Amino acid sequence: MILRKPYAFFIRYFKLINLIMAILMCFLIYRTGIIVKFFNEYINDYVTASNGFILGNYINLYSFILALFIVIFIVVVLSVLIVKGKPKKLYIFNLILYIAVIILYGVDSGVLRGVNEAILDIRVSKAFRDITMLALALQSVSLILTLIRATGFDIKGFNFGADLQELDIDTKDNEEFEVAVEFDKNKMKRNFRRSARNILHTYTEHKFLVNLILIIIVIVITFLFFLNRSVYRADYKEGKNFQASGVVMNVKNSYITKTDQNGKQLTNDTSLLVIKFDVKSVYQDDEKTLNTGLMTIRVGNNSYGQTSKYNSGLTDIGTPYTGQTLDTEFDSYILTFEIPTSIIDKNLTLKVNDNVSYVKGEMGAKSSYVKLNPKDLTNIKEVETENIKETLSFSGSILGNSELLIEDIAIDNKFKINYNFCINKNKCYPSYEYVTPTATGNYFKTLMRINGEFEVDETSNIDDVTDLYYFLNAFGTINYKINDSWYSHKIDSKNIKPETGTDNYYYIEVNQDVKNASEIYFTFNVRDYNYKYILK
Numbered sequence: 001m002i003l004r005k006p007y008a009f010f011i012r013y014f015k016l017i018n019l020i021m022a023i024l025m026c027f028l029i030y031r032t033g034i035i036v037k038f039f040n041e042y043i044n045d046y047v048t049a050s051n052g053f054i055l056g057n058y059i060n061l062y063s064f065i066l067a068l069f070i071v072i073f074i075v076v077v078l079s080v081l082i083v084k085g086k087p088k089k090l091y092i093f094n095l096i097l098y099i100a101v102i103i104l105y106g107v108d109s110g111v112l113r114g115v116n117e118a119i120l121d122i123r124v125s126k127a128f129r130d131i132t133m134l135a136l137a138l139q140s141v142s143l144i145l146t147l148i149r150a151t152g153f154d155i156k157g158f159n160f161g162a163d164l165q166e167l168d169i170d171t172k173d174n175e176e177f178e179v180a181v182e183f184d185k186n187k188m189k190r191n192f193r194r195s196a197r198n199i200l201h202t203y204t205e206h207k208f209l210v211n212l213i214l215i216i217i218v219i220v221i222t223f224l225f226f227l228n229r230s231v232y233r234a235d236y237k238e239g240k241n242f243q244a245s246g247v248v249m250n251v252k253n254s255y256i257t258k259t260d261q262n263g264k265q266l267t268n269d270t271s272l273l274v275i276k277f278d279v280k281s282v283y284q285d286d287e288k289t290l291n292t293g294l295m296t297i298r299v300g301n302n303s304y305g306q307t308s309k310y311n312s313g314l315t316d317i318g319t320p321y322t323g324q325t326l327d328t329e330f331d332s333y334i335l336t337f338e339i340p341t342s343i344i345d346k347n348l349t350l351k352v353n354d355n356v357s358y359v360k361g362e363m364g365a366k367s368s369y370v371k372l373n374p375k376d377l378t379n380i381k382e383v384e385t386e387n388i389k390e391t392l393s394f395s396g397s398i399l400g401n402s403e404l405l406i407e408d409i410a411i412d413n414k415f416k417i418n419y420n421f422c423i424n425k426n427k428c429y430p431s432y433e434y435v436t437p438t439a440t441g442n443y444f445k446t447l448m449r450i451n452g453e454f455e456v457d458e459t460s461n462i463d464d465v466t467d468l469y470y471f472l473n474a475f476g477t478i479n480y481k482i483n484d485s486w487y488s489h490k491i492d493s494k495n496i497k498p499e500t501g502t503d504n505y506y507y508i509e510v511n512q513d514v515k516n517a518s519e520i521y522f523t524f525n526v527r528d529y530n531y532k533y534i535l536k
Contacts (some may be wrong), residue, residue, distance in 0.1 A: 025146060027066055068102070127344050233368060235368075245353075273336070350370040406450055472493070476491040
């Protein structure tokens with residue numbers, strides 16, 4: 001293989017290379033300057049500065065690419081100066097400076113990424129402002145000195161300005177050389193040592209060229225690794241906030257199920273993976289919605305998109321996201337993915353593509369990966385029975401730390417409610433009304449009056465379960481014994497309450513036979529948990 005030494009080419013275009021570097025440095029100084037400006041504004045008024053903040057407007061993919069190209073050009077120029085024995089302190093300084101700038105951008109982006117999620121400590125903000133300002137000052141000095149080299153002003157020190165004769169180009173700088181590498185499979189052992197000696201000799205003869213190639217390869221690989229881990233992708237666990245496509249998300253929980261809230265089978269050969277997440281808009285936008293098409297489940301090399309056809313059977317887990325407008329405060333929703341049951345127990349990852357960074361080069365992960373740890377709701381667990389006047393905790397279920405306490409019950413066809421009927425503020429008369437069951441339905445009804453309370457765990461974010469009445473209708477079944485036989489039916493009661501008077505009781509409609517029952521208890525089927533609450 002015939003190669004040509006590149007020294008003459010680099011020396012001939014020395015000024016042009018410096019001019020290109022200076023132009024790139026100008027752009028990078030601008031990027032550093034707007035970061036300093038943001039920190040100044042944030043220190044003075046963090047509310048105004050963070051309102052509508054988009055990370056890509058300050059640090060983006062192009063910032064890192066510019067810095068990488070500057071580093072590559074510096075390495076090229078520095079290598080020529082080393083070979084030709086010219087002053088090189090400036091370029092060593094520049095190399096260290098712009099490697100430090102790349103690191104600083106990475107650290108700054110990590111800090112600024114959390115601006116919309118939490119308030120930065122004032123001391124941290126000032127520290128990063130000062131460090132970034134120092135980098136800006138050093139970049140400005142570097143730019144001025146590089147422009148001097150580009151214009152050839154400092155001829156005395158470098159002696160690159162006159163012509164090719166003064167550039168000290170000789171035939172060795174442009175000569176051809178041959179690189180021979182032999183490999184004989186039939187004489188592997190003997191020729192291995194010969195090949196090693198040839199490689200060593202070639203490296204010794206052409207150390208500059210080999211080192212230059214190796215340095216550039218290392219820089220590019222390091223940069224690509226950084227892009228892959230910090231720009232093109234970012235990895236998270238459940239419970240961690242991350243930003244993508246103008247929204248902040250947090251996957252709170254994930255579940256595997258095959259049934260609806262009543263235990264009815266929804267799927268056969270597939271299972272449903274339900275993702276429960278909090279989401280908010282990064283900035284105020286009356287029409288901002290979540291692009292669910294950017295969200296897929298990764299199982300090995302397979303991808304699965306979300307489905308909405310099972311939404312009605314999963315409302316007990318959370319509110320399905322169906323295009324609701326996002327606010328700047330967190331709201332909780334669920335998304336459902338249908339996955340073959342045969343692979344549902346393998347490593348599951350939620351992938352969220354960031355279409356903003358892809359289109360505009362916004363710094364922030366092009367793809368965010370959330371490693372899921374789903375809870376299997378298909379294995380039913382029997383929970384310890386509680387008696388009336390005792391608190392029943394739903395800890396461990398989808399209801400979180402919600403609790404039920406029933407102090408007493410009464411069963412009758414009607415209940416009398418006393419109240420005062422007032423004509424005006426000073427004239428009232430004692431009065432009463434009767435609370436009775438509705439006339440509609442396919443069985444004879446009576447009323448159960450309940451003195452109790454259902455305390456909702458707010459973190460469960462189940463919109464339909466707000467009090468005891470809604471809880472009983474969503475999850476409750478009443479079981480009762482007459483003579484030696486047991487009967488049960490799902491609670492499906494109208495919202496029975498006094499029309500005029502008020503009291504602190506809940507009224508639910510039950511089968512009229514419950515009046516004659518010798519034993520009564522509630523069962524609550526909360527997905528993978530079965531609870532029993534004895535009333536009588």
